[in-house]
Amino acid sequence: MEIKIEGLEAKIGDTPILRGVDLTMKSGEVHALMGPNGSGKSTLSNVVFGHPSYEVTGGRVLVDGEDILEMEPHERARLGLFLAFQYPVEISGVTVGRFLRRAVEIRFEGQKEVRTKGFLKDLREAMDFMEIDQQFINRYLNEGFSGGEKKRMEILQMLMLQPQFSILDETDSGLDIDALAVVARGVNKMRDHDFGALIITHYQRILDHIKPDFVHIMYQGRIVTSGGGEIVTELEKRGYDWVRAQYGQEEEVHE
Amino acid sequence: MSNEAQTVHIDDYKFGFHYPDNSVFKTRKGLDEDVVKAISSHKQEPDWMLQYRLQALKVFREKQMPNWGGDLSDIDFDEIYYYAKPSEEQSRTWDDVPDDIKTTFDRIGIPEAERKYLAGVGAQYDSEMVYHNIQESVAKLGVLFTDPETAVREHPEIVKKYFGTVIPYSDNKFAALNSAVWSGGSFVYIPPGVRVEVPLQAYFRINSENFGQFERTLIIADEGSFVHYVEGCTAPVYATDSLHSAVVEIIALPGSRVRYTTIQNWSSDVYNLVTKRAFAYENATVEWVDGNIGSKRTMKYPSIWLMGEGAHGEVLSIAFAGKGQEQDTGGKAVHCASNTSSVITSKSISKDGGTASYRGQIKIEPDLHDVKSHVVCDALLIDEHSISNTYPYMDIQSDDVSMEHEARVSKISEEQLFYLMSRGMDEAEASMTIVNGFLDPLVKQLPMEYAVELNRLIELEMEGSVG
Ligand SMILES: Nc1ncnc2c1ncn2[C@@H]1O[C@H](COP(=O)(O)OP(=O)(O)OP(=O)(O)O)[C@@H](O)[C@H]1O
Numbered sequence: 001m002e003i004k005i006e007g008l009e010a011k012i013g014d015t016p017i018l019r020g021v022d023l024t025m026k027s028g029e030v031h032a033l034m035g036p037n038g039s040g041k042s043t044l045s046n047v048v049f050g051h052p053s054y055e056v057t058g059g060r061v062l063v064d065g066e067d068i069l070e071m072e073p074h075e076r077a078r079l080g081l082f083l084a085f086q087y088p089v090e091i092s093g094v095t096v097g098r099f100l101r102r103a104v105e106i107r108f109e110g111q112k113e114v115r116t117k118g119f120l121k122d123l124r125e126a127m128d129f130m131e132i133d134q135q136f137i138n139r140y141l142n143e144g145f146s147g148g149e150k151k152r153m154e155i156l157q158m159l160m161l162q163p164q165f166s167i168l169d170e171t172d173s174g175l176d177i178d179a180l181a182v183v184a185r186g187v188n189k190m191r192d193h194d195f196g197a198l199i200i201t202h203y204q205r206i207l208d209h210i211k212p213d214f215v216h217i218m219y220q221g222r223i224v225t226s227g228g229g230e231i232v233t234e235l236e237k238r239g240y241d242w243v244r245a246q247y248g249q250e251e252e253v254h255e
Numbered sequence: 256m257s258n259e260a261q262t263v264h265i266d267d268y269k270f271g272f273h274y275p276d277n278s279v280f281k282t283r284k285g286l287d288e289d290v291v292k293a294i295s296s297h298k299q300e301p302d303w304m305l306q307y308r309l310q311a312l313k314v315f316r317e318k319q320m321p322n323w324g325g326d327l328s329d330i331d332f333d334e335i336y337y338y339a340k341p342s343e344e345q346s347r348t349w350d351d352v353p354d355d356i357k358t359t360f361d362r363i364g365i366p367e368a369e370r371k372y373l374a375g376v377g378a379q380y381d382s383e384m385v386y387h388n389i390q391e392s393v394a395k396l397g398v399l400f401t402d403p404e405t406a407v408r409e410h411p412e413i414v415k416k417y418f419g420t421v422i423p424y425s426d427n428k429f430a431a432l433n434s435a436v437w438s439g440g441s442f443v444y445i446p447p448g449v450r451v452e453v454p455l456q457a458y459f460r461i462n463s464e465n466f467g468q469f470e471r472t473l474i475i476a477d478e479g480s481f482v483h484y485v486e487g488c489t490a491p492v493y494a495t496d497s498l499h500s501a502v503v504e505i506i507a508l509p510g511s512r513v514r515y516t517t518i519q520n521w522s523s524d525v526y527n528l529v530t531k532r533a534f535a536y537e538n539a540t541v542e543w544v545d546g547n548i549g550s551k552r553t554m555k556y557p558s559i560w561l562m563g564e565g566a567h568g569e570v571l572s573i574a575f576a577g578k579g580q581e582q583d584t585g586g587k588a589v590h591c592a593s594n595t596s597s598v599i600t601s602k603s604i605s606k607d608g609g610t611a612s613y614r615g616q617i618k619i620e621p622d623l624h625d626v627k628s629h630v631v632c633d634a635l636l637i638d639e640h641s642i643s644n645t646y647p648y649m650d651i652q653s654d655d656v657s658m659e660h661e662a663r664v665s666k667i668s669e670e671q672l673f674y675l676m677s678r679g680m681d682e683a684e685a686s687m688t689i690v691n692g693f694l695d696p697l698v699k700q701l702p703m704e705y706a707v708e709l710n711r712l713i714e715l716e717m718e719g720s721v722g
């Protein structure tokens with residue numbers, strides 16, 4: 001699968017947030033996306049998934065050559081895209097088990113019989129792998145989950161849904177060291193298959209577990225520079241000041 | 256005469272079909288003493304019941320219409336048929352039920368439910384119970400389950416002792432109306448210590464147009480007994496309005512437990528104005544599970560009077576108000592003794608401009624101690640133009656009381672929809688999932704069959720709601 005983002009612009013209300021994002025990613029690759037708070041990383045994920053709050057004002061998002069911007073979020077999901085949310089919402093009254101059974105059924109429509117038959121066994125295995133207690137099967141989705149539990153739940157969903165490409169929005173934030181290793185293990189397990197990911201993060205530590213092939217820096221709604229792992233080291237050392245100095249656009253700084 | 260049912264498709268209401276009006280006897284439109292006398296004489300009632308009806312008619316005429324709740328100004332009491340007898344005889348086997356009527360209940364699934372999981376079934380068609388049957392094993396325990404007319408004839412001592420004692424005809428205009436023209440319903444008596452483990456069910460069906468159905472239900476659970484009584488209701492879809500105005504009285508004697516479940520699914524032209532009240536004596540428990548999905552306007556607040564120490568009352572109210580519908584529902588608990596507790600849980604859903612209102616009252620009499628009451632009202636709005644209201648009334652005259660009230664109104668949030676859609680659900684399924692989740696804590700307290708039924712009805716209501 002190839003995802004090609006070209007000149008993507010989007011606004012919320014009257015505020016432009018994405019100002020021409022260009023990014024090409026393929027399954028088999030791991031990309032890291034970094035950038036200061038408010039630079040537009042979550043907005044990019046939301047727009048790629050068709051969140052209704054954002055208005056796309058320019059550009060294209062092509063998946064294997066087909067523009068997906070007119071598709072509903074569920075149609076994009078059914079292409080094999082997955083988004084691990086920065087802030088997963090609580091869905092009261094819907095158990096993890098029931099929800100995942102349905103999501104798996106949709107994802108593997110056609111092969112439904114096979115998939116749902118072994119569903120519970122698959123789920124239990126995936127839960128063990130993610131070190132999530134089996135009792136969570138009967139808990140309401142994300143309701144009352146700790147921050148770390150929510151993040152593990154996102155990765156569990158990814159393992160069950162087997163997407164071809166995932167965007168992981170700060171899945172590492174708020175995780176303790178052990179949880180971080182577990183989450184990274186989940187992502188790496190996906191890499192056995194034809195799978196690509198865009199990992200949005202502020203820290204090097206997750207990238208020590210999941211080696212990115214490319215690193216991009218977003219600033220003021222654009223990808224201002226791309227490179228390899230060395231950029232991360234640079235950032236850890238120097239912070240974002242040099243990015244601001246080099247790529248900041250005067251007229252757009254209102255503060 | 257044709258046996259072809261005429262199905263009208265309005266809002267996907269599945270039970271909107273009707274058969275030709277084949278009543279064997281019907282009073283003329285409107286209500287006066289002669290109509291009441293005709294009903295009574297048709298039932299060959301003893302004079303005391305006729306006198307009771309006539310008294311009630313007087314009170315009905317004097318009483319004002321309620322000036323709160325839904326708008327009832329469209330009800331024209333002169334345009335209603337108050338009594339229609341569908342067949343000559345009541346049957347004990349489905350084979351003996353006239354074809355149209357039997358087919359109706361087949362389509363609703365009653366005979367099948369009876370075979371599968373019920374201890375007894377009553378089926379009312381317009382004014383009369385056309386079928387009433389109780390499993391032999393249950394009857395052997397001394398359980399009585401009949402229509403109230405039979406009870407008046409065969410058990411006058413019990414009927415006289417309890418009928419109208421929980422809800423006197425002076426209670427409100429519609430209780431008076433019911434007391435004047437009541438017909439059909441159920442009479443249940445459970446002897447001391449007897450536990451009926453599977454439900455008794457009554458099903459109410461309106462077939463005639465411009466019709467008023469006024470069934471009367473009286474349940475007496477003797478000491479230490481248990482019963483679960485379930486009622487369901489549907490009607491055809493007509494262009495004109497019908498009226499359903501029932502009275503349900505429950506007497507839960509010391510140590511007994513009564514659970515009363517309603518799944519109301521009237522068509523969108525039925526005014527549903529029902530008075531339901533229970534007396535719970537020492538250590539008795541009464542639970543009302545009240546699911547209101549259909550009707551044009553419903554006004555119904557099942558109540559429990561906690562009369563003896565240790566009594567406990569619960570009301571679980573579920574309301575769905577769709578287009579043009581107003582569900583004014585809730586519950587009441589009146590604490591008349593110390594060491595009593597009540598829980599009222601209300602969940603309502605409004606969509607397509609519908610209005611769901613919670614109206615509830617907690618009353619605690621003076622000089623009581625250790626009284627607990629907990630009220631939770633949750634409302635879910637599916638869209639911008641639907642409405643939810645909360646009217647909690649409290650009248651607390653004792654000090655040693657623990658009283659909690661929580662109320663929440665939520666809208667289906669864009670973030671929740673987006674989350675579910677990002678996992679592959681289309682928008683309709685995502686909303687349905689959220690609605691089901693909202694109801695889940697309540698629905699899972701229902702026996703499996705009714706939980707499935709309720710979910711199915713709400714799914715039908717939700718269909719096509721998302722653009
Ligand atoms: N729903 C919204 N309403 C108003 N402003 C919004 C909304 N969503 C995002 N924004 C604004 O868009 C900008 C980019 O936000 P976004 O969440 O994409 O940043 P981010 O790069 O993910 O930041 P962080 O690293 O803090 O997660 C911010 O200034 C934010 O306030």
Ligand SMILES: [Mg+2]
Pocket residue numbers: 041042043086169170
């Ligand atoms: Mg973000």
